[in-house]
Amino acid sequence: MRDTIIGLLDKADLAIASCAGVIVDDDLEPMARSVRNARIRISYPEDMSVVAVVGGTGSGKSSLANAVCGADVTVIGGVRPTTRQPLAIVSEARAADIGGYLGGLGVSHQVAVRIPPWLCLIDMPDTDSVEVEHRLRVEQLLPCLDIVVWVVDPEKYRDAALHNRYLKPLSPYSNQFVFVLNQIDRLAPTAVESVVADLKESLQEDGIESPRIVATAANPTSGPPMGVSGLVEALEGAAKSDRVFEKLLIDLEQGSKGLLTVTGGTGLDFEPRAAAALDTAAHMVVDERTRSAIDELTHFLEAIATEAGSSTGSKIRELAASVPNHVQTAAEQVITPRSGKRRLRPRGRGKETESWKADQRDAIRLSLDGLVIGPVRGILATRARANAALADLSLSMASARARTTS
Ligand SMILES: Nc1nc2c(ncn2[C@@H]2O[C@H](COP(=O)(O)OP(=O)(O)OP(=O)(O)O)[C@@H](O)[C@H]2O)c(=O)[nH]1
Ligand SMILES: [Mg+2]
Structure with missing residues (x-):
């Protein structure tokens, strides 16, 4: 059991390192403290x-x-x-x-x-x-x-x-x-x-x-x-030598359970929601409703930041502050095609207008995806890595627990 706990403590250190920048320090500290205390106890x-x-x-x-x-x-x-x-x-x-x-x-x-x-x-x-x-x-x-x-x-x-x-x-x-x-x-x-x-x-x-x-x-x-001899007997029963390790295992289980809810527990369903927000925003920009497009993307990022929480949430909020600039940049593409020549908005509601709009929407969606959604994806990938490290630790703990109870 000693070797198992030492292995788990090493995994826990890795998981804590993966959570740096994903979870605020105050929330990481209890788990880090458990690992420190456990290393002291097993010495x-x-x-x-x-x-x-x-x-x-x-x-x-x-x-x-x-x-x-x-x-x-x-x-x-x-x-x-x-x-x-x-x-x-x-x-x-x-x-x-x-x-x-x-x-x-x-x-x-x-x-x-x-x-x-x-x-x-x-x-x-x-x-x-x-x-x-x-x-x-x-x-x-x-x-x-x-x-x-x-x-x-x-x-x-x-x-x-x-x-x-x-x-x-x-x-x-x-x-x-x-x-x-x-x-x-x-x-x-x-x-x-x-x-x-x-x-x-x-x-x-x-x-x-x-x-x-x-x-x-x-x-x-x-x-x-x-009843004092009964108490000593009960203590003897409770004090099996594996009990020390069992208690340390529970410390780690409790700590990682708390952290897992921060790294992945919310099930953000990010990609389909991001695609929907981009679609709506692209329509708005092409219809010259830039302000509404800014609001749409800002609200989307705010919702994701709130659900992700902790440091991940703060970082997404920082990105959300640049949404107005990015939407303005993307809006300029509506009148400046890739060739550099100005392609003016056709008049009326005819076929030509619809196809022009569809082209512009694609271009804007692509541009906003790179400027706004891409960086958020990067932040969430870091969070997912922390989640994976914690999940790996949880799996190892579950198999350690299965061995202690068998
Ligand atoms: N009748 C009776 N009195 C008890 C028993 N155990 C303790 N006492 C009395 O309860 C009082 C408090 O006992 P302590 O052992 O000092 O209690 P404690 O929990 O250590 O209290 P603190 O140090 O203040 O937290 C003393 O007057 C004891 O004599 C008991 O089993 N029966
Ligand atoms: Mg006392």
């Missing part, structure tokens, strides 16, 4: 999983991290919010292997304790307190995590912000997720099952078909923690 061991505990303030994230480690490593508190900086908890045996990756993510607080060697657990700040900085920090780290443990409590598990802001848009990553319903000691034992079922239903509404859900009490008011 660290894939048999270690960077797992973050994420959720609302007071849901019990820090308590869960302590319970998983079997030690008081991180601070839990009664004042909301408590955790202000991400804290990475790594195994003593392999702290050195993953420390550089964490450092690169800006997670400078790291402690080494006795936990399974594959696990690197990050206790995160909250996603919902008054401290907006906390949420932004979580959102900055989310794309670089291998596994996310979403912690909810019996009151807030249907919180609209959690579902709409995070879980719905991130549903393609559901294999990377483990859901924890914490504080079950606060529920009547008979109610736990129905709350878990309701949580499952809300996750399915988000597009997460078969969520892994664990019910826990990380720090119950009385008695020992509950």
